[in-house]
Amino acid sequence: MNQNDLKRLVAQKAIEYVPLNAIIGVGTGSTADLFIDELALIKDNIVGAIASSERTKQRLEGHGIKVFDVNEVESVPVYIDGADEIDPEGNMIKGGGAAHTREKICASIAEQFICIADASKEVKVLGKFPLPVEVVPLARQAVARQLSDLGGQPVWRKNADGSPLITDNGCHILDVHGLNITEPLALEIQLSIIPGVLTVGIFAQNAADIALIATEDGVKVTEY
Structure with missing residues (x-):
């Protein structure tokens, strides 16, 4: 199976965790897109959803959810x-x-956070993937200096045409390279109080309750 096959496999598995006659929270990204497509097949069994981005909102509504x-x-x-x-x-x-602020808000009101991913996303220590930090545009350089002082290498995220990426919240993203995040909760709290930071992409205060991980041998279920 290729990576897209694995993503679809775990999206299908996640449907088993959707309660009847409820409003559910739906995330953003390629795997979430596939989950939305699967959710559309049982849309008459739910009341609706809250969306973590405009992209997700449009896809849900496109399916009549x-x-x-x-x-x-x-x-x-x-x-x-x-x-x-x-x-x-x-x-x-x-x-x-670029949706982690709204994702974190949605996760904060959920009784259970279910992470759906393929096995390539599993790591022993967070930080190989650059840490996204959403910042108020006015504070971008000030925040970047503080992130550098902490040992990170912040890079201002741009679109393919070189223009600044603007989030759904009207903010910028700094992708912080070179971090070895051995204490996720402590770093999440530390970075979150820097003036100008809207949201840090560490989810430790809102960690997963269940992980559904797609592998070549099927979907592995881990409860935390």
Whole structure:
């Protein structure tokens, strides 16, 4: 199986965790896109969803799934999303799709976070994947200097045409290279209080409760 086959396999497995007659949280990214396509097949069994990005909102609505504003929803039973990296404790790096702020908000009101990924996303220590940090544009250089002082190598994320990537929140992304994140929770807290930082792509306070990992031998289920 190629990587896309593995992503589809785990997306199909995640449907087993979707409760009936509920509003669920849906993440952003290529694996989440495939999950949305599978969700469309059982859309009459759910009330609707909250979306972690405009991209996800459009895909859900394109399938005829009702999308609720997060402010309308007190909690959701599950939030299902992918990851750029996941460690043995369920801590993750997310934000490769520039949606980690809204992803973290959705995860914060979920009773259960289910991470869906292929085996290539499993790591012993977070940090090989550059850590996305969403920043207020005014603070981009100031934040970059502080990240450099901590040993990271921040790179301002650009679009393919060289223009600055602008998130759904009107912010910029600094991708921080060269980190070896042995204490995810401590670093998440430390970086989150830097003035101008909107959200850090470490998910330790909102770590996965269950990981569904697609392998050549099927989907591995890990509960944390």
